[in-house]
Amino acid sequence: MKPEIDYRFSELPEGGTTMRVAEGVYWLRMPLPFALDHINLWLLEDGEGWTIVDTGIGGEKTRTLWEGVFASTLGGRPVTRILVTHFHPDHIGQAGWLTQRWNAPLWITQAEWLYGRHQRAEDDGSRETVARAFYSRAGVSEEQMPALLERVGRYRKGVEPIPAAYRRIFGGETIRIGNRGWQVIIGEGHCPEHACLACPEDRLLISGDIVLPRISPNVSLWPQEPDGDPLARYLGCLDRFRDLPVDTLVLPSHDTPFTGLHERIAHLRQHHQHRLDLILADCAETPRTAIEVMNAMFTRKLDMMQLGFAIGEALAHLNRLLHDGKLARQTGPDGVDRYRTL
Template sequence: MKPEVTYTFADLPGDGSAMRVADGVYWVRMPLPFALNHINLWLLEDGDGWTMVDTGIGGEKVRALWEQVFEGTLAGRPITRILVTHFHPDHMGQAGWLTGRWNAPIWMTQAEWLYARHQHSKDLAGRMEAGQAFYRRAGVPEAQLPALLQRFGRYREGVEPVPASYRRIFGGEEIRIGTRNWQVIIGEGHCPEHACLACPEDKLLISGDIVLPRISPNISLFPQEPDGDPLSRYLDCLGRFGHLPEDTLVLPSHDTPFTGLHARIDNLREHHKHRLDLILEACAGAPQTGLSVMQAMFTRELDSLQLGFAIGEALAHLNLLWRRGTLARTLGPDGVDRYTLA
């Protein structure tokens, strides 16, 4: 039987400070203006300097806290490399400022850098049009569309201008940081090409948003790829962590470090199996829309941001079942997709 998830640290790093979690590895915790109110960031000793993993959301508050960390932790050594796991604002937000602050390159996968550049662009018309069609097909009433679409242009609010050049990293690549070789493991589904960093020899994994200890990462369908299958890609990518020791210390982007990696991966797979079974049960009766399936999956009250994620998650599960041939999808004369058992 696999060991259950065990939380390794009773304390949290304070604002503007860093906590040592392993030799040469320091944990920084920055605030977020959401219900999920924090993100974990990592500083890795790297010879005469430091490598930073993820940057926090943009804005003066986080920038001021970083300056406190620099003063109290870096011991006079500079940030020499900024590695970003993926394009989301809480991970990418300060990258533009930090590259200028330290004259340090940004390292990330190609798909994540391209998505960041795309999302930061001022050209919203096409994205808004695609978003309207996407939510209408899911059965969202016209009155709810403006609240869902308002978030489409907000990426720039939490992200400094994205650097115009970067150093591309690849799945399977080994990156030497300090005395360790870190393997790049690509996670999919939560975003296109998320980079996790693993050091099997020292039993360390920077898991980003791919493996979180208590919540399931959001796996959503988005208007850019309405017939995509992000949930299959996510479930498949979990197998890429199978070679890591069970007692690996997992350093996630949210919550606290933990051990019990493989037990947690089993839990995540079971969570999505339960969701898929729930959807099949719902579709066994009357035809269901994306919105009605979302309402069966999420029974609590949701704000507009959470509603967008919830609809995306419902559609990701529906698309997996549709692409497998378990569900049939029919576009009605009202322009809404409806799902029934195949």
């Protein structure tokens, strides 16, 4: 019996090299200094040149690996476009350097460009003030608080200056790259306006961080939008992939390419429903803080970086249930929010 999720490639491209995964589509991996230790990037043949999809994190190590790819893969043809799926550092970190290196334009959605420029800008301290209040309401202890506040300024460390001009990508448009038309499908929830690229005729999907083969994409609530509902946006955007062929080869930003897109989306929906059910059960008898809910959701030991994602995930699920009218929230005399099942 054929497995639901089929991983097509048993080997991985080594740093500074590429692997052909389809006609005119090349896969490369760049290292990341995190527990999730790599990102997949894509080189697309584009007539007399090449389009790069996503860039890797900022820093000399990534640039050196890129130079190796340029020497080994481009065949003397220039990079003519840098397309970025979203603003996170592992995706946009080298966009500034690459656009200058090749005198090529940055293609990105408006929200992702604006978020990236905003996050990289100098701050007057107000972001930290907002973050402290946000995490205090979640029940974060004073011992945990410094690690979460340190994240506020970390973005600049992994991102080269983002170009001041860009070509805006729109959901629903078709981008011609080489002999293919790639349809832009907008993903939400993981970030504001993530651009996925689909070529149904050739059964290809560059899914970025919206659909990953083994781990669930991070869907978090962040201090700048405390009343948001990112989980609703994420689950809603998954419907936009339903018309793609069942044997579509998915090219994700992490792990390896796979087929089984619709099965994987069903698994992701089940995963989030399980978490919502767990929270309702956990808050049924005793009102819980967001930190207490996080501990029920994530039973393994978390390092300080994982803590930020975990509390964001817990709050995203709590807000989904609040918006759905299944939870009530009350702020106690200590300034901490507690949630109970209705």
